Amino acid sequence: MNPPEPPPTHELSTNGVGPWPGEWPTGDQWDPELLTHGDSRNVVDRYRYWRMEAIVADLDTRRHPFHVAIENWQHDLNIGSIVRTANAFAADAVHIVGRKRWNKRGAMVTDRYQHVLHHPDVETFLAWAREHALPIVAIDNVPGSVAIETYRLPERCVLLFGQEGPGLSEAALAAADVVVEITQFGSTRSINASAAAAIAMHSWIRQHASLESSPGA
Structure with missing residues (x-):
């Protein structure tokens, strides 16, 4: 005999559910x-x-075959939010490049469900990516970057993000196979790092993911 289905719906279970x-x-x-x-x-x-x-x-x-990598030189508060978004989009793994410790507050404990790997520097991260035959797609609005809106992201790849403010380091940009930027139309030079990461990950989702694979579908 099959067990009864759990009673809550998405709307009812937003704040949790009681005993079964x-x-x-x-x-x-x-x-x-x-x-x-x-x-x-x-x-x-x-x-x-x-x-x-x-x-x-x-x-x-x-999990989807894209990875997310974040440079961590300044204990950026956005890293936790990026990990949370990576979990929401079922990224294969998140890679912290630089300092091993990162601010987990924004992750809202999603790091418990998401594979998080550490690389002490860009060179070590690049070696890992090459070993696994994963092209590195850097996201930054620098001269020579390609508009993400017109770029076909590889199905298997690493999306690489920099720090809030300075963006990606020169070493990271040099390691990338391609640099793409999110087209902007206002007066600000850049958008929040975690927002940029969410846009880039969703661009991959729109190009490659099956909506039927979502647990809420």
């Missing part, structure tokens, strides 16, 4: 503590009451 009503479902993915006390985590309804390890394992079966 009625007979518990069976399966290794379910967390007895969450079934008993409720689940207040910021997860989609598909993963309500699931163990964290089970969520990661399920995500691993359908």
